[in-house]
Amino acid sequence: MPRSSEASTESEGARTKSARTRRRLLDAAASVLSEKGFSGTRLTDVAEKARMQAPAIYYYYPSREDLIEEVVFVGAAAMRAHLVEALEASAGRPPAARIAAAVEAHLRNELQLSDYSRAMIRNANQLPEHVSRRALAEVAAYNDLWRTLVADLAAAGQLREDIDPSAARMLVLGALNWAAEWWDPERGSIEDVIRTAQSMVLHALRP
């Protein structure tokens, strides 16, 4: 049945092309959102970056908010996946070494690897609830991983007793998140930022 088989191949080709276009659209949206923020993200800019016509976006996403919802969810999931990977790679090492690995994973994903993650960090807290819900659930799971890291440090007797563990965790994550606001690859190397952040975080936490 050559005809049927041909049709099937054709439709698979169309699906692949559609998936590629969808991915290009999401990539473009992540890039624009990470730079311009929620209110500044215009579909015409996203379409231009994705090399497509703006109305064609609605073939893939019913609304601007649906597109942005997907971007911030993917960004939050990437942060978590990247941290899980770093923690697996440093399994069995001392708590301080695992925290250093987590600092590096956070900064590298935010600043270097993922427009999606940078877009999520810069915007998730100010989106309408239905746009941020899935992303914020990932962020909560991410925070839980950090809570364990700090608890492990405390269990090893290496968390200073004059600091509040919960505030300490959030201050560390804040320092890392805010790097999206100021770090500029042209101003300095990401390796310097990572090294400085690792050193500061460990000195800030340990006796």
Next chain:
Amino acid sequence: MPRSSEASTESEGARTKSARTRRRLLDAAASVLSEKGFSGTRLTDVAEKARMQAPAIYYYYPSREDLIEEVVFVGAAAMRAHLVEALEASAGRPPAARIAAAVEAHLRNELQLSDYSRAMIRNANQLPEHVSRRALAEVAAYNDLWRTLVADLAAAGQLREDIDPSAARMLVLGALNWAAEWWDPERGSIEDVIRTAQSMVLHALRP
């Protein structure tokens, strides 16, 4: 000339009332903007909080953006004024004590004293350039004060040599700024956050 004098008193009364309403409007805008962000700040919500009709806002500000521009500028100027005051009060004290005072000034103004400052911190980097220009000039001056604080610490031989001073300053300011995203007066006392932040910052910077 009782008539003229009366008229003058009346018009002064009107000016005072107008200034009070304008202030109430700005306060309301700062509160809404600090919670909802730029894209979520609707004039109807601002008007309701200010106990006025939405169209009356245009008597005071030609546009939503003009209103928000004023809020973030006032917020940035308040951060700087509050820091200058704290530094004057700690003049002559050791660099580390002045940094501790600056940490407290930042957090207190951001979390406790000023909706304007919290609104500025959460939004200034994602506003259209013409809306954020005056605020960001204040932020640059604020950063210069911190640059001096870190330089003074270094001059006293109390900045660790394995950290980059510029990245260190921005990581500290990021930790403080991000507190606007998570601190909740119902979850814990601001004094605990200030104490933890002061201790972490000084341990992060000093040998």
